[in-house]
Amino acid sequence: MNRQLDAEIETGLQFFGKMTASISHEIKNVMAIINESAGLLEDYSLMAEKGMPIDPERLKVVSDRVTNQIRRADSITKNLNSLAHSVDEFRKSVGIRETLELAMGLTERFADMRSVILDFHPPSDFLAVITSPFHLLNLIWQVLDFAIDASGAGKRVGLTFETGQTSVKIRFTGIEALTNEPSTVFPTAKEAALLDMLGATIHHNTKKGEINLVLPKDDRQQ
Amino acid sequence: MEKVLLVDDEKEFLEIMAERMEARDMNVTTTTSPKDALKKAQEESYDAVILDLMMPEMDGLETLKELKKKNPDLQVILLTGHATVQKGVEAMKLGATDLLEKPADLKILTEKIKKAHTKKMVLVQKKAEEKIRHILAEKGW
Numbered sequence: 001m002n003r004q005l006d007a008e009i010e011t012g013l014q015f016f017g018k019m020t021a022s023i024s025h026e027i028k029n030v031m032a033i034i035n036e037s038a039g040l041l042e043d044y045s046l047m048a049e050k051g052m053p054i055d056p057e058r059l060k061v062v063s064d065r066v067t068n069q070i071r072r073a074d075s076i077t078k079n080l081n082s083l084a085h086s087v088d089e090f091r092k093s094v095g096i097r098e099t100l101e102l103a104m105g106l107t108e109r110f111a112d113m114r115s116v117i118l119d120f121h122p123p124s125d126f127l128a129v130i131t132s133p134f135h136l137l138n139l140i141w142q143v144l145d146f147a148i149d150a151s152g153a154g155k156r157v158g159l160t161f162e163t164g165q166t167s168v169k170i171r172f173t174g175i176e177a178l179t180n181e182p183s184t185v186f187p188t189a190k191e192a193a194l195l196d197m198l199g200a201t202i203h204h205n206t207k208k209g210e211i212n213l214v215l216p217k218d219d220r221q222q
Numbered sequence: 223m224e225k226v227l228l229v230d231d232e233k234e235f236l237e238i239m240a241e242r243m244e245a246r247d248m249n250v251t252t253t254t255s256p257k258d259a260l261k262k263a264q265e266e267s268y269d270a271v272i273l274d275l276m277m278p279e280m281d282g283l284e285t286l287k288e289l290k291k292k293n294p295d296l297q298v299i300l301l302t303g304h305a306t307v308q309k310g311v312e313a314m315k316l317g318a319t320d321l322l323e324k325p326a327d328l329k330i331l332t333e334k335i336k337k338a339h340t341k342k343m344v345l346v347q348k349k350a351e352e353k354i355r356h357i358l359a360e361k362g363w
Contacts, residue, residue: 025276028303028324029232035325036238043245065234112231115278 086134103140119158130218139194152176170213229259230274256280270338275302297338
């Protein structure tokens, strides 16, 4: 196997591993809350057996908590499922809005860990591109990861997209710490390989603190 | 009554744990912020600090390091959904009393808190004895 292919496989596996490790951690947190809620109900039943009155409102609080956590787990597993299916085909039509929503969902915990808020402001138009969904997700994650680190004091990274005739521009905003020579920092060789694979380009707007990812509507028309 | 500081970024987890632990006669203080935990641990004396390994602001190992720097005798139990062997070894090297994986059995956690309380009492007693010995040697009584 050649060196570039090895590096591409490594980048892809690292992304997949990082996402699934984060998801499993989140699922564990959900399970811990449900587990303790069950324990709390057990405590209440023991108290009731001893003749202590239990306020029904307390039971409702526990029930609401479990419902909320089930909803949270459902959203986490939906993201995991979409990530897993992103490798089904390496060239297909994908909705940009859905892909960005998935990328945001996968990145949210990483942003939380660094106390950064992610804002998604998609336009109302539906747009699909023909590309490799997994590699696109990987590239969006790499940009978001960099943007979160470079969000500066604002601690808020925005994401939106604009449709052109033959391409789509995905805008990452709020990157306050973009220097005048950002190309030395980002994209690295890892992102450059993904850009090459997707026929995409990255442009910095240091004045606005923005990174723009320009993606062809059809990766074979490049 | 054991005095416990519970640190986790999951607010709902903290609320339920606090209610369950208080029902078991523990005095529980909670916080979602590791920085606030450092402040609280400096202001109050706790028998045990239960600390999540992955948190915003400061990760659990970093918080553990700071807590032990300020008070080497502090008993810190790490509670995590993400326990790799490497992290576990690192935590123990940094002086963690124990490491439990989420979802944890409250019975086991309670036992570990009680053990931490006993250990703290032994350390406090040992320190008091050393202090008395030091005073006696210095004063020459």
